[in-house]
Amino acid sequence: MKKSIFMYLFFFAVLYIIFQYANEKAIFGKQDSRIVKLSQKLTKAKDSLSALAKQTEEASYFSLQTNDNAMRYIERLGMEAEEVQQLISDKIYDQNGTPGGNPIIPLKGVNGDFKINKIKFLNHRWIQADFSDGKNWGEMIIEYFFDENNKLELIPLSSLLYSGS
Template sequence: MKKNIFLYLFVFTGLIALYLFVSSGTLADTMNDKINKLEAEKVILQDSVQQSQLNLLDMQYFSLENNDDALAYYEHLNIKDPARYIADKLLETNEQKGNNPLIPYEGMENDFKLNKIKILNHKWIVVDFSDGKYWGELLIKYELKDDMGVDFTMMDHLLYTRSN
């Protein structure tokens, strides 16, 4: 009887050991597959981040903030952020009652006002304007004077037509 108990215990222990051996091998294979999958995703994400950085650099190319040659024109004025100063001066033209004086169109739904401003360099600005329903763009030439005044001259314009 004692002999049979030891035999059963030995067989049972062997079965448990065999089960643990097989399941640990399967677990290791599953973990290796997950690691390989995550490494592939990591490479894809790194490529995506690199592409996003290149796109950001492309978008910043025509920008006063990133153009040292254009910023050199304003060194003598000691302005901390010339782009912000110029944009603020341009937005002040929106404060007048009625349409913005730089926009050569009459608002159809409301008054045309400037919305988005992109300062390209030390001479040109691209501006988006809208009356809430209709919109367009302006190319503006500007000059920042030594007395901190800014002169704006609309060079070209377009109004998008609504197609329904």
């Protein structure tokens, strides 16, 4: 009787080991396929990030913050680029509240006063600006500089107007 109990225990142990082996093999197979899928997603995400980084680098090519020559020019004036950008941005946006529209914009609005919506610093001398009166919109190039007394001068160089539909 003792022999049969050991024999049944042995068979039960063998069946349990076979079951565990099959179960673990299935789990490892699923984990491997999941790892492969996640690796593919990671590769795709890295490629997307690289593409976005390249686009960002190209988009910021014309920028005060990424132009070493422009930064040196601003520093020679005794200012910081971020300080200059904030000062000029504040002055441009503050003029949006002027009755009759922003005086920097050389056009008169048909549907109200033209106001500058967005600006982009191209370098230490030029700004690209987007403006609108609600229906019509346009873009312009503004030249800025500081005179010998470090007084800010803003000069509209060129503008174009798109018509709303």
